[in-house]
Amino acid sequence: MRGLNVLRSALVAGLALATLLPAAAAEFKVVAFAGASNWPFWIGQEKGLFKKHGVEPVLDITPNSVEMAKNLFNGRYDLALTAVDNIIAYDEGQGEAGLPDNAGFVALFGIDNGMLNVMAKPDITSLEGLKGRTFSVDAMTTGYAFVQRELLAKHGIKESETNWVRVGGGAQRLEGLLKGEQDATLLNTPLDLAAEAKGFRRLIRAQDELGAYQGIVGAAKRETAEKNRAQIVAFIRAFHDSVTWFTDPANKEEALTIFLARMKGMERPAAEKAYAALTDPKGGIYRSLKIDPEGLKTVMRLRSTYGEPRKNLTDAGRYIDETYLAEALR
Numbered sequence: 001m002r003g004l005n006v007l008r009s010a011l012v013a014g015l016a017l018a019t020l021l022p023a024a025a026a027e028f029k030v031v032a033f034a035g036a037s038n039w040p041f042w043i044g045q046e047k048g049l050f051k052k053h054g055v056e057p058v059l060d061i062t063p064n065s066v067e068m069a070k071n072l073f074n075g076r077y078d079l080a081l082t083a084v085d086n087i088i089a090y091d092e093g094q095g096e097a098g099l100p101d102n103a104g105f106v107a108l109f110g111i112d113n114g115m116l117n118v119m120a121k122p123d124i125t126s127l128e129g130l131k132g133r134t135f136s137v138d139a140m141t142t143g144y145a146f147v148q149r150e151l152l153a154k155h156g157i158k159e160s161e162t163n164w165v166r167v168g169g170g171a172q173r174l175e176g177l178l179k180g181e182q183d184a185t186l187l188n189t190p191l192d193l194a195a196e197a198k199g200f201r202r203l204i205r206a207q208d209e210l211g212a213y214q215g216i217v218g219a220a221k222r223e224t225a226e227k228n229r230a231q232i233v234a235f236i237r238a239f240h241d242s243v244t245w246f247t248d249p250a251n252k253e254e255a256l257t258i259f260l261a262r263m264k265g266m267e268r269p270a271a272e273k274a275y276a277a278l279t280d281p282k283g284g285i286y287r288s289l290k291i292d293p294e295g296l297k298t299v300m301r302l303r304s305t306y307g308e309p310r311k312n313l314t315d316a317g318r319y320i321d322e323t324y325l326a327e328a329l330r
Contacts, residue, residue, distance in 0.1 A: 028057040028231050031068055032081035034171035035188045036278050036285065037111045037216045041081075042262050043255060044242035053241075055234040064168040065143045069097040072105065072221060078228055079235065081111065084217045084291070085299050088319050089142045094307040096139045106225060107217040109236055109325045110291035112284070114215025115277065116144060116206035117192040118151060119177060120184035122199050127155040130203075133183035136167040136176050146302040147206050147213070148186050154209055188215070190266065190274035197270045207283070214295030225324065236328035240289055247279045247287060289329075291320055 032038055041059055044050045050057055060077070062068040065086050072080045073090075080086075084107050086095070093101030124130060130152065137145045149159060165182060167173050173185040178198055186206070187195060196202060207213060218236065225232055246255055256271050263271070278284045286292075293316065300313040307313075 028055050028079070028228075028235060029077045030057045030059050030079045030081065030235075031062050031071060031077040032059060033068075033169040034061055034174075035191060035216070036115055036274070037081045038262075039255070039259055039274075039278060040239055040242035040246050040285065042258050043246050044238050046258050047242070047245060049241045049245070050235070050238040053234040053238040055231050055238060057235060061171070062169060063172060064166075065138050066095075066097045069095055069099060069103065069105075069142075072219070073097075073099050073103050075221070075224060078220065078224060079108075079232065080219050081216055082219055083114070083143050084110075084214045084219070084296065084319070085144070085146065085303065086142050087217065087219045088299060088303055088313065089307065091319055092303070092307065092311055092313065094303070094309070094311075095142050104222045105219055105319075106222045107219045107291060107320045108225065108232065108322075109218045109239075109289040109328075110214060110286050111216040111218065111289070112188075112278075112286060113207060113213050113292065113295055114144065114147070115189040115192075115283070116147060116186050116213075116215070117188070118148070118184060118203040118206070119187050119192055119195045119200050120203050121177075121180070122201050124184060124201060124203065127152060127157065127203055130184055131157055131161045132163075134163040134165055136165050136173045136182040136185040138169055138173070139166055140164065141308065144186050144206075146306045147210065149306055150302055151204065151206060151209055189277045190263070190270065193270040193273050193277075194266060197267060210298055212292055212294035213298045214292045217291060218289075222321075225321070229324070232324055233328045236289065236325055240329060243285055243287060243289070247285070249279075289325055291322070296320070 068082055069090050071077050087105045087107050089095040090099055090103035090105050167176050170187055170191045174191045176182045177185050245251055259271055296316050304313045
């Protein structure tokens with residue numbers, strides 16, 4: 001009997017201690033492309049901001065949008081940092097991954113306007129100079145392929161007058177450009193700066209031609225988001241804290257140190273330019289994390305023009321759910 005009392009006391013003491021200890025944060029799986037949106041993520045990890053809010057995200061870099069879509073759909077990842085065009089494409093049955101006509105993806109918060117630039121070999125001095133040259137894309141029907149097609153069309157270049165090749169995400173396209181395997185591609189910041197540092201030419205900034213454009217968003221499969229709502233809200237809250245820390249000029253040097261440690265091969269001058277671009281209040285990472293409604297309209301317009309099967313897309317609410325962001329920031 002005495003032994004049972006001792007055991008009972010030990011169990012009670014153990015339970016009491018457990019209630020005093022912080023709960024272990026559950027692993028949260030995130031997939032992204034190489035690019036600007038990852039800098040606040042790295043800051044959140046280094047500064048313990050995710051852990052502070054009770055979420056432990058693990059980041060994987062995807063090789064291309066097709067793999068991203070497949071893995072987000074099959075539940076390998078809880079959240080994707082990806083172009084909103086990918087979300088719309090797979091919700092409209094216009095993607096290349098062979099998913100159902102409505103994949104059930106939803107954009108939850110906004111990160112940037114894409115920060116897109118056409119980068120080319122040094123001997124190409126204008127978009128018109130891309131006639132007969134090879135232009136690399138991630139996929140022909142998702143990501144930023146329609147931005148590239150629209151820019152060329154605005155400069156009188158027919159799609160058939162350029163050779164298109166599927167290469168993969170920005171990191172893969174940058175590598176192909178640097179190796180001379182393609183003549184030009186569309187790169188976001190800071191990958192455009194890496195190309196520029198190697199002597200490649202910036203032909204145009206996409207936003208100068210297209211106006212408002214919604215680029216990267218945080219997105220999930222709707223049923224996954226609903227199941228993991230608490231973790232997603234915690235992630236958004238921590239990511240917002242990371243952006244706030246990142247854009248504070250007092251933290252510039254530490255932010256650059258974190259960036260240079262993660263972006264192997266990036267030199268300090270290019271990193272300085274990347275910091276300036278990403279912290280620009282007008283063109284950089286969104287402080288509010290709100291999805292840009294005018295930018296979303298541009299994405300829908302391009303998809304209505306170039307997407308197959310052809311659809312006239314007008315209902316932005318079909319692709320976004322702003323309740324997660326509102327809950328995170330209240």
